[in-house]
Amino acid sequence: MKNKRTMFGIIALVAVSGLMVVSCITTDLKSNMAGEYNLIPKIAGKDFDVLGLVSAQATETVVVSPLRIQTTVTGERVTFDLLLQEAKTQYPGVSDIINVRIDKIDKGTRGLFTWLTGGTTTAEYFGNALAIKYTKALDEARDPLEGRNGGLPSGGVDIGGSGLKRALEVLGESLGGFIQNLK
Numbered sequence: 001m002k003n004k005r006t007m008f009g010i011i012a013l014v015a016v017s018g019l020m021v022v023s024c025i026t027t028d029l030k031s032n033m034a035g036e037y038n039l040i041p042k043i044a045g046k047d048f049d050v051l052g053l054v055s056a057q058a059t060e061t062v063v064v065s066p067l068r069i070q071t072t073v074t075g076e077r078v079t080f081d082l083l084l085q086e087a088k089t090q091y092p093g094v095s096d097i098i099n100v101r102i103d104k105i106d107k108g109t110r111g112l113f114t115w116l117t118g119g120t121t122t123a124e125y126f127g128n129a130l131a132i133k134y135t136k137a138l139d140e141a142r143d144p145l146e147g148r149n150g151g152l153p154s155g156g157v158d159i160g161g162s163g164l165k166r167a168l169e170v171l172g173e174s175l176g177g178f179i180q181n182l183k
Contacts, residue, residue, distance in 0.1 A: 083127050
C-alpha cells in the first residue's frame with residue numbers, strides 16, 4: 001500500500017513538473033508589431049520654444065485617529081494641474097508643460113499597528129516641469145512603427161476650414177472600409 005502511494009506521488013510530481021515546463025512559452029514581441037491591434041497613427045511633431053522652468057512645492061498632513069475612526073487630511077499635493085497653473089502664472093503665453101517630475105518625501109512613521117494606535121504622517125511634494133509655447137506643427141510626421149501599411153497625411157498647420165473637410169473625408173473613408181468589411 002505504501003509503495004503504491006509513493007509511486008503515485010512520484011508520477012504526480014513528474015506530471016505537474018512536466019506541465020509547468022511545457023506550458024512556459026516566450027512570445028516574440030517583434031512579430032506582434034504587424035497585428036491590427038497595434039496600429040498606432042503617425043505622430044506629428046510640433047515645434048516649440050522653451051519659456052522656462054516651473055517649480056511647485058506643497059505639504060500634506062494626514063492625521064489618523066486610533067482604530068481609524070477618523071482620518072483628517074490637510075494641505076495639498078503637487079499635481080500636473082498645479083504645475084500648469086503655476087506655469088500660466090509665471091509665463092502668460094504658455095501652451096503646455098513637459099518633462100514633469102513630482103517627488104514625494106514622507107516624514108512620519110507608519111507601523112504595523114498604526115491603525116490601532118493612530119498617528120500623524122506628513123508628506124512634502126516637490127514638482128518641476130518645463131513651460132513651453134508651441135509655434136507651429138512640423139511638416140514631417142514621425143511613424144513610431146516603421147514598415148506599417150497606410151498612414152496619416154502629413155502637412156503643416158491648416159488654419160482654414162479645409163482641415164475639418166479633410167478630417168471628415170478620412171472618417172468617411174474609414175467608415176466605408178469598415179462597412180465593406182462587415183459585408
